[in-house]
Amino acid sequence: MAEQGSLYVVATPIGNLADISQRALTTLAEVDFICAEDTRNTGRLLRHFDIATPCIAFHDHNEQQKAAAMVERLVAGQNLALVSDAGTPLINDPGYRLVNLCRSSDIQVIPVPGACAAITALSAAGLPTDRFHYEGFFPAKSHARKQTLEALKEQSATLVFYESPHRIVDTLSDIIEVLGADRQLVLARELTKTFETFASKSAGDMLAWVKSDSDQQKGEIVLMIAGFVKDPDAISGEARQTLSLLSQELPLKKAAALTAQIYQLKKNMLYKLGLEMGL
Known part of the structure; x- marks a missing residue:
């Protein structure tokens, strides 16, 4: 045999x-x-x-x-x-x-x-590469694209997508709507070929640039999105709810201190929020 x-x-x-x-x-x-x-x-x-x-x-x-x-x-x-x-x-x-x-x-x-196009693009993008999240191609329809972006909105790793040139303008518009015009992007186009292009811009500037130059709407595209950076002063809905529940049993100052300890937030900020919420 x-x-x-x-x-x-x-x-x-x-x-x-x-x-x-x-x-x-x-x-x-x-x-x-x-x-x-x-x-x-x-x-x-x-x-x-x-x-x-x-x-x-x-x-x-x-x-x-x-x-x-x-x-x-x-x-x-x-x-x-x-x-x-x-x-x-x-x-x-x-x-x-x-x-x-x-x-x-x-x-x-x-x-x-x-x-590999994704790894090649990442290696020269200038975005963090210690953690990245590869998603392949964006969905073809806008609604599905937005759902995908919503699900990844608070992903802290660099996001890596492939995109078709005829959809890049619509995709950038959806990114702006869901992630905001200030989110940093890197567009890598025609990798290793004669017209290889890397562009690093905010989502808003990237859309304007791609719209202004039709050549950027041609060829194979890898689109990378900087990961979400949490605002250290942001107060989540869960923290707000905890503060509200604790304040029903405790003085606001004590409720703010306990909530701050649970969610690693500033107690003065939570105390001020409690006053604004009328707790």
């Missing part, structure tokens, strides 16, 4: 072909076949590097049907490379079902790392 093959998850360039690794080239040349999101795009890459490995179309619309057949080939001893149109497979691209099925079938899955 033939030894099982391996699945290689191979990252490819996001624009500049010189970014491909030697390991990726060797892997693509040596595997038995390549599962490609778009065989035409991958075909151009392979021809550029004189690689003749056959390709099989493997994308969102056929992944569920083809994953089992790919595993059968792997079990039979063939080696497979999985690639997306650009960047690292599975990061907002097809491949999850295949990798998951391989793992559950005890087939070795080997990552061949390389470019």
Whole structure:
């Protein structure tokens, strides 16, 4: 019986072909076949590097049907490379079902790392990167976008999104409505390509800039949003409710002191709030 093959998850360039690794080239040349999101795009890459490995179309619309057949080939001893149109497979691209099925079938899955648009953008954005929250593409409809933004409104980590150029103006408008015109953004466009652009501006200034230059409404976009910074003097609704309940049983000064201790707030600020609330 033939030894099982391996699945290689191979990252490819996001624009500049010189970014491909030697390991990726060797892997693509040596595997038995390549599962490609778009065989035409991958075909151009392979021809550029004189690689003749056959390709099989493997994308969102056929992944569920083809994953089992790919595993059968792997079990039979063939080696497979999985690639997306650009960047690292599975990061907002097809491949999850295949990798998951391989793992559950005890087939070795080997990552061949390389470019990823989200990480590339973050590395040069100038926003905090110790914590970041990757969301993929924004929803296409404004209402759903606003719901997404509302859910992330107080997320302190840097937010990372992909966005289509034809929606960028509407998306920036929704960001302003939900997060405010002062929230800091970084827009990274056409990464590693001839017209690579990074812009760091407030949401309000970013919208005005993108509207004024139609070139900024073209190409692949990574949009990063600075995380929420809590106002140290902000008093939450929970703290207000606690102050109100305690003041029914205690003098306001004591109620303010206890609430301040619970929520790590300034007791003088809470005492003043209690007076304003008529407690």
